[in-house]
Amino acid sequence: MHEEIIISGFGGQGALFAGQLLAYAGMEEGKHVTWIPSYGPEMRGGTAHCTVVISDDPVGSPLVRHPSAVIALNLPSLDKYEGLVKPRGLLIYNSSLIQRPVYRTDLRVIPVPANDISVEETARVSENGMGDARLANVVTLGTLVQATGIVRLETVEAALRAHLPQRHLRWLEPNLAALRRGALVVAERVVAY
Amino acid sequence: MAKELWKGNEAMAEAALRAGVEAYFGYPITPQTELLEYMAREMPKRGRVFLQAESELGAINMLYGAACGGVRCMSSSSSPGISLMTEGLSYIAGTEVPVVLVDIMRGGPGLGNIQPSQGDYFQMTKSLGHGDANALVFAPSSVQEAVDMVYNAFDLAEKYRCVVVILGDGMIGQMMEPVEMPPERPPLTEEQRPDWALRGAKGRPPRILTSLNLTAEGLERANQRIQARLAEIRKNEVRWEEEMTADADLLLVAFGTVGRICKSALRLARQAGYRVGLFRPITVWPFPEQRLHELAGQVRGILVVEMNAGQMLLDVKAAVAGRAPVRFYGRLGGVVPLPDEIAEQVASLAASLPGDGYRPARNGHQGVAPVVASAAVKA
Structure with missing residues (x-):
């Protein structure tokens, strides 16, 4: 098993944190893992991405040209990575924010209304009943894990419990719910190549 | 001990803490800054010295002073900051005091950018500063290796009274990998301080540490002493x-x-x-x-x-x-x-390759036409 995943979105959408959760989960399951962020001036306002490699073997390059799976949380990310996914790879995109169709026909494509799901799950616990889109990253991570089986969903849940920053602890349950909702997307959809 | 996921810069800082580093001096610069930030947070908690200098020039000379006091000390920076430090590094090498320095290289020359680079190889291996200054230079390729190198660097610096450099790049500084942290060691006790350290001369003859040596013969002897230690390093420390x-x-x-x-x-x-x-x-x-x-x-x-x-x-x-x-x-x-x-x-x-019609060993692959990226350099 050797998976190379890029998670990409606007700075603030949590692409890097979603990647860290995945790396933690991989490590907990005894895999070799690397996580490397884009870092630099592009992180404020522009897109930020990270590359996660999870493998049965020691990881050579932590950077990849053609990832086996991509999560695109916004349109610039889809524009950037659609053409780079390996043939027959997985492309998950945030259909709440991305309206255009995917052009590649040789990929497994899963649109996920990640912002909408996040709004629903956060609204349940917010004081004023208003939700927000901050869990879109975790929603799509749930989809990725369910669709690929790279790690078990429970391991990601454990990683969330262990690594969600203390100040966000009241968001733990919505995060867990968002993760499961993202996983359900895979079951609910007829996904075709 | 279980493995934990660590970012390179922070992992190196933690490794230094566990090796008993007592003083850190530095100035922030990407892609190394998390190392300094970690030290800023953790050193005071353990009653040790963290000091952000006014510049890298300040930092390296504070490091020089701390090293003369015989305390385990270190600094870290990235390429442009390292350039600013080279005068001080030469003085440190000339004074024969031990320091540990982490260089997380970025693109140059000049201000360059903050992406990974290996452009400081000459500077760190060939021209640490003026004179015949030289350092023991390690190049980590994983976060675990970087941790182990930093952890062992202090002992080596003290053994050879030299500068030990961990030469990483933005990639090793920024990436996260599973790491098994080494055990915590206590800082040196007063009895463990080196016998050349400047600790106050009450009740004993004063000691002198300097890189200044005005007679040619005297300076040659100092150089020979330094070169003898470097020869020991060549004999004992080569790794690949x-x-x-x-x-x-x-x-x-x-x-x-x-x-x-x-x-x-x-x-x-x-x-x-x-x-x-x-x-x-x-x-x-x-x-x-x-x-x-x-x-x-x-x-x-x-x-x-x-x-x-x-x-x-x-x-x-x-x-x-x-x-x-x-x-x-x-x-x-x-x-x-x-x-x-x-x-x-x-x-x-x-x-x-010339000769007997070299072919790859398997599947008759004839080789790919030479591809040289536009930015590539051919020797």
């Missing part, structure tokens, strides 16, 4: 890693993060049928020249890959001494070479 060299007739040579990327390239090239091996210097000063010289007699060609315009290349050529053709592939300005392009260079090297 080899992968699949046993049957190799082609050899990749790369250090640091490019060394690990070459492991992926090696797999690709092996799948394509090329009998390629990897030689990765772990110390880049002293350079593992003897083993490379031996390997050069076994292979048909050598490919050196670096994120610079060909710096370690000169050390490779000196070690190979004409026993095999040496080619170079370099990316500049913070561009990281990826496994597929390195594998193409291996194929290109193989195709260029």
Whole structure:
């Protein structure tokens, strides 16, 4: 098993944190893992991405040209990575924010209304009943894990419990719910190549 | 102990804490800043000294002072900051006091950018500062290796009274990998302080630490003493890693993060049928020249890959001494070479070799036409 995943979105959408959760989960399951962020001036306002490699073997390059799976949380990310996914790879995109169709026909494509799901799950616990889109990253991570089986969903849940920053602890349950909702997307959809 | 996921910069800081570092001086610069930030947070908690200087010039001279006091001390920076420190490093080397320095290299020259680079190789291995200053220089290719190097660096610096440099790049600083942290060691006790340290001269004759030596003969003796220690380092501390060299007739040579990327390239090239091996210097000063010289007699060609315009290349050529053709592939300005392009260079090297119609060992692959990226440099 050797998976190379890029998670990409606007700075603030949590692409890097979603990647860290995945790396933690991989490590907990005894895999070799690397996580490397884009870092630099592009992180404020522009897109930020990270590359996660999870493998049965020691990881050579932590950077990849053609990832086996991509999560695109916004349109610039889809524009950037659609053409780079390996043939027959997985492309998950945030259909709440991305309206255009995917052009590649040789990929497994899963649109996920990640912002909408996040709004629903956060609204349940917010004081004023208003939700927000901050869990879109975790929603799509749930989809990725369910669709690929790279790690078990429970391991990601454990990683969330262990690594969600203390100040966000009241968001733990919505995060867990968002993760499961993202996983359900895979079951609910007829996904075709 | 269980493995934890650590970011390179923070992992190196924690390793230094566990090695008993007592004082850290620095100035923030990307892509190294998390190391300094970690120290800012953790050093005061343990009652140790963290001081952000007004500049790298200030930091290196504070480090100089702390080292003269015989305390375990370190600094870290990235390429432009290291340039500012080189005067102080030469003074430290001339005064024969131990310090540990982490250089997380970024693209240059000048202000350059903040992406990974290996452009400081010459500066760290050949020109630490003016005079015959030299450091023991380690080049980590994983976060675990960086941790182990930092952890052991203080003992080595004290043993040889020299500067020990951990020469990483933005990639090793920024990436996260599982790490097993070494055990916590207590800082040195007063009895463990070196016998040359300036600790106050009450009740004993004063000690003098200086790099100033106005007589030629006196300075020559000091230099000979320094050179004798460097010779010991050459004898005792040379380290390298080899992968699949046993049957190799082609050899990749790369250090640091490019060394690990070459492991992926090696797999690709092996799948394509090329009998390629990897030689990765772990110390880049002293350079593992003897083993490379031996390997050069076994292979048909050598490919050196670096994120610079060909710096370690000169050390490779000196070690190979004409026993095999040496080619170079370099990316500049913070561009990281990826496994597929390195594998193409291996194929290109193989195709260029003279003699008995070299063909890869398996599946009749004829080699790929030479592909030289626009930013690539050919030696």
